[in-house]
Structures are given as C-alpha cells and as structure tokens.
Amino acid sequence: MHDFIHTTHPQRVVFGAGSLRHLAREIDALGAKKALVLCTPEQRPQAERVAASLGAQAAGLFDRAVMHVPVETAREARDLARRLGADCAVALGGGSTTGLGKAIALESGLPIVAIPTTYAGSEMTPIYGLTENGLKKTGKDPRVLPRTVIYDPELSRTLPVGLSVTSGINAIAHAAEGLYAQDSNPVMDLMAEEGIAALARALPAIRLEPGDLAARSDALYGAWLCGGVLGAVGMALHHKLCHTLGGSFNLPHAEVHTVVLPHALAFNAQAAPRAMARIARALGGVSAPAAVFALARDNGAPVALKDIGMRAADLDRAADIAVANPYWNPRPFGPAERDAIRALLQRAFDGEPPG
Ligand SMILES: NC(=O)c1ccc[n+]([C@@H]2O[C@H](COP(=O)([O-])OP(=O)(O)OC[C@H]3O[C@@H](n4cnc5c(N)ncnc54)[C@H](O)[C@@H]3O)[C@@H](O)[C@H]2O)c1
Ligand SMILES: O=C(O)CCC(=O)CC(=O)O
Numbered sequence: 001m002h003d004f005i006h007t008t009h010p011q012r013v014v015f016g017a018g019s020l021r022h023l024a025r026e027i028d029a030l031g032a033k034k035a036l037v038l039c040t041p042e043q044r045p046q047a048e049r050v051a052a053s054l055g056a057q058a059a060g061l062f063d064r065a066v067m068h069v070p071v072e073t074a075r076e077a078r079d080l081a082r083r084l085g086a087d088c089a090v091a092l093g094g095g096s097t098t099g100l101g102k103a104i105a106l107e108s109g110l111p112i113v114a115i116p117t118t119y120a121g122s123e124m125t126p127i128y129g130l131t132e133n134g135l136k137k138t139g140k141d142p143r144v145l146p147r148t149v150i151y152d153p154e155l156s157r158t159l160p161v162g163l164s165v166t167s168g169i170n171a172i173a174h175a176a177e178g179l180y181a182q183d184s185n186p187v188m189d190l191m192a193e194e195g196i197a198a199l200a201r202a203l204p205a206i207r208l209e210p211g212d213l214a215a216r217s218d219a220l221y222g223a224w225l226c227g228g229v230l231g232a233v234g235m236a237l238h239h240k241l242c243h244t245l246g247g248s249f250n251l252p253h254a255e256v257h258t259v260v261l262p263h264a265l266a267f268n269a270q271a272a273p274r275a276m277a278r279i280a281r282a283l284g285g286v287s288a289p290a291a292v293f294a295l296a297r298d299n300g301a302p303v304a305l306k307d308i309g310m311r312a313a314d315l316d317r318a319a320d321i322a323v324a325n326p327y328w329n330p331r332p333f334g335p336a337e338r339d340a341i342r343a344l345l346q347r348a349f350d351g352e353p354p355g
Helices: 019-029 044-057 071-084 095-108 153-158 161-179 186-208 213-232 237-249 253-271 273-283 288-298 312-324 335-350
Strands: 012-015 035-038 058-062 088-093 112-116 127-132 135-140 148-151
Touching: 012 019, 012 213, 019 044, 019 088, 019 112, 019 148, 035 044, 035 071, 035 095, 044 058, 044 088, 058 071, 071 095, 071 127, 088 095, 095 112, 095 127, 135 237, 148 213, 153 213, 161 186, 161 213, 161 237, 161 253, 161 273, 161 288, 186 213, 186 273, 186 288, 237 253, 237 312, 237 335, 253 273, 253 288, 253 335, 273 288, 312 335
Parallel strands: 012 148, 035 058, 035 088, 088 112, 112 148
Antiparallel strands: 127 135
C-alpha cells in the first residue's frame, strides 16, 4: 500500500549532446541579462569559451571554485557578481563549482544555470555546503536550487577516467541510499534503479573509451536521475560517513564515496533487503555491496581508504564523529554501534571486500 509525501522542485532541465549552444536562450528565459561564469582554475579555458560565446551576456568570469566552498571564496564571488552587475550565475563544472554558485544564491538570490561536467548531482539538489574555519556545514534552502540545468555530455568527455568512475559511484550512492530512505516514494525508487543501471552500463564503456559519447550521455542521464533522488529524499549512514571523512579528514569527495559505499551497504543489508535487491538488479549482480565493490575495483577505482589519504591513526576519531550525530538509517548507528562502525571503517581502510 502506498503512503508518501513528495515535493517536486521547480527546475528546467535541457539534456543532449551539444545542448550548451542553448545557454544564451536559457539565460534569456530566466529574464537575465548578465551572467557571471563560475569555474575551477582547471576548467578556466572551457569557461572562457563559454563566456566568449555569450558575448555581451557575460558579465565576467570567476575561476576559483574549490571543493567544499570556503566562505571566503563565496564572499569574493558574491562581491564580484555585485560589482559587475551580474543578474545570474552560470556554474560550469562539478559539484565544487555548482556549490560555489549555490553559496552566491544563498545570500543574493541570484538564479543559477548549472552546466554539470561530473556526475556528482549537486545541480539537482537544494543542498548547500560551506566551510568556515575548517568546519563544513550543510543545509537545505530552495533558493540554492539551480533554476536551469544544461546537461551536455560533450563536456564530460574530458573528465579523466578515474574521476569519471568515482564520480559515477558517487551518483550511485545517492540512488542506493534513496532506495532505503524513510521518506522515499515509488517514483524516486524508479529513478534510483534506472539511474544506477545507466551508470553501471556507462562506466565500463567510458573506461574503455573516454570519448564514447553514447556512454557519456548514459552516465550523465544516470547522474541526473541519481541527483534527483539526492535532492528529494534523506540520505543515511553512507553519506554521514563520507561527510565525516571528507569534512574532518579532507579526503577527496568522489573517491571516498567509492571506497565507503560497499561497506555502508553491507552494514545495512539485512535491514533493507528490498532496496538491496533493487541495487543488485540494477548493477547486474547478486549482492549489492559486492556488485558495487566489483564495479569500482574492475574499473580501476580505489577501494581502500589508506590509498586515498586516510591515516590509520584517525580511524577511531572518525568512528567517534560519525556516531555522535547519526542520520536516520535503516539500521541505527548511534554511540551503541560505535564498535561496528569502527570495524566497518577498518575494512574500508584496508580495502577488504565488504563484510
Ligand atoms: N550539495 C550537493 O547536493 C552536492 C552533491 C554532490 C557533491 N557535492 C559537493 O561537490 C564537491 C565535489 O564535486 P565533484 O566530485 O564533482 O568534484 P569537483 O567539482 O571538485 O571536480 C573535480 C575536478 O575535476 C575537474 N573537472 C570537472 N569536470 C571536468 C571535465 N569535464 N573535464 C575535466 N576536468 C573536469 C574540476 O575542475 C576539478 O578539478 C564536494 O565539495 C561535494 O561536497 C555537493
Ligand atoms: O557537501 C555538500 O554540499 C552536500 C553533499 C551531499 O549531501 C552529497 C554528497 O555527499 O555527495
């Protein structure tokens, strides 16, 4: 029997190879005249081309987006937008750049056009993250939801294979936790399963041929679906562990998701058998945790926290932080489960298959 509440976010999505050419039209459709283009330093050449294509519609370029959005960077970008008279922001890049756009929108209300070039999914969510004095806080606000999202798979062809695989598994993590979320609903479940299946098809093909446009399109389609799930329902143990490891120990975002997901799923397997069956089906495997582990390992992604910058000496503190303010999870993980979480982290640290 169905019993749910679902809020649909007001957002326009333009999807397709070459759809970047619609950017000027989409800025017009927002009623905006001058866009501040945002990017990371690495993506400046790509962002310059986008700004050039906008001509007089471009107010300027800010190229200092970095992971986890330091408040100082957000302030600088917001000040620049004001000085240039920008009335919208174009965020070209992954979750870090979208996150910077969100930080600008949070205080200024400036509409964002997001052009995602990774599979992180931030463009589909009203979730923002900001880092101040080394502490990352996250929140939800409808103002930060990008008003328009342009998904152009051509732009993700340059995403290195390693980051393509880990970012794809970051997306799968949103859908996997969505399938056992307490506030999920049948439509989110369909999106989640389809999103996981699309990414599971696409990632091995991208590893073989990074420029494969059909595979890039499939991966971005999966990322869109998985991002939609992240934006609509609550996340659980896996995201809590990744926020702890990323926020307090500065581990790289997509990689940490990739390493932790099989272990978080194993921890939850008995408490969420239907979700596990759907995840396994989408991945074409028998067991959800083992299938995620194999997807990572077989496509050259890291499977051990020790290989992505975690120190053994920090595992105890990570377990303490993770259980101190637990998220809802199908299997509770408060202070009473601290030893089980510590054991999970040890397996993830060593790169063992999920227990
Ligand atoms: N708020 C949310 O809903 C949400 C969701 C997911 C992630 N995030 C946040 O996003 C951040 C991580 O985002 P990410 O994993 O996308 O990484 P990222 O945005 O930091 O990008 C990683 C690197 O890849 C480069 N890159 C991106 N696309 C490229 C392309 N097509 N070609 C070549 N290089 C490219 C970037 O310039 C950067 O150097 C974290 O801070 C995370 O917390 C937020
Ligand atoms: O760090 C944020 O902005 C929130 C990230 C989030 O909830 C999704 C993720 O961890 O991939």
